[in-house]
Amino acid sequence: MPRTSTKGAAAAARVEPAYRLEDQVGFLLRRAYQRASSNLVERIGQYDLTAPQFATLARIHERGTLSQNLLGRLVAMEPANIRDVVLRLKKRRLVMTQRDPDDGRLILVSLTPSGTSLVSELLPIEIECTAKTLAGLNANEKRLLYELLGRLADS
Amino acid sequence: MPRTSTKGAAAAARVEPAYRLEDQVGFLLRRAYQRASSNLVERIGQYDLTAPQFATLARIHERGTLSQNLLGRLVAMEPANIRDVVLRLKKRRLVMTQRDPDDGRLILVSLTPSGTSLVSELLPIEIECTAKTLAGLNANEKRLLYELLGRLADS
């Protein structure tokens, strides 16, 4: 039986800090993300869109044409990763790219008409998915969770 | 300028629910997990161990010999995924496997001596990593975060 603190017990005993996988925040975050992600795929999976793909589309929809690199930063993906996502979306004609005439390094990414219409259709659905994922929490708990997660992510 | 509620304004205007990627809990969870994971790799990366690999080792350390399938469930991995992780750990002689003599379907997984010693060495380090990830939160906030994440993951 593990003890984390004792008084007057064997003084020389080295107290191992209790380790439980369930207490590691990374493990909890991975499982919670699994849940959120599967909720989303459950609803928009028929469109063959993954959560990162949808996040990418939503960001372009919000910002308009922008460089692939900036897009990656805005959806928290490394350059190598956002490149692959853009390629897949491009193959499906949801997104199109062009070189920036003013800066030969940049690849400008924008939504195609069908990409725009798909995003518009799915935005409300993702809002519902988020609601479903948070269904067990009241308004105050949701607000707290957002604040705490935000602090973790931005730290 | 988006408005979520108006009074006496154009009554027929359909009010688009405001969508912001930052408000989608899946996006927040992904970013928070990125942070937690990179904190861990920062500390135990020299051992060439990833977060899921370490979770797997820790679970075997806690439970002792167990079947690959059960191990997967206990670390939230699909059978196909835990298989790959076990193969990699096996290749590095941190883990060993044997067929269950009583049930020919099962593959029993256990730690090797060097696996055991590595886990023992790294357990306190992961506890430190979790503390670092949560550094910006006070005790009450930590407790709340755990409870809310747990409810999300188990829902």
Add this chain to the structure above:
DNA sequence: TTTTGATTGTTATGATCATAACGATTGGCA
């Protein structure tokens, strides 16, 4: 003007993930 450093994107490698289809084994049940 030339050089130097920073930024952008690509390539390569390897690990995580989910899903579906499949064979082998087991255990219960007719």
Add this chain to the structure above:
DNA sequence: TGCCAATCGTTATGATCATAACAATCAAAA
């Protein structure tokens, strides 16, 4: 005993991830 559903593990496919090394482009400084 013989069948049958459930369980376990594997294979295959495709998408996410991080990291490192690299070329091209740009910008600022010498």
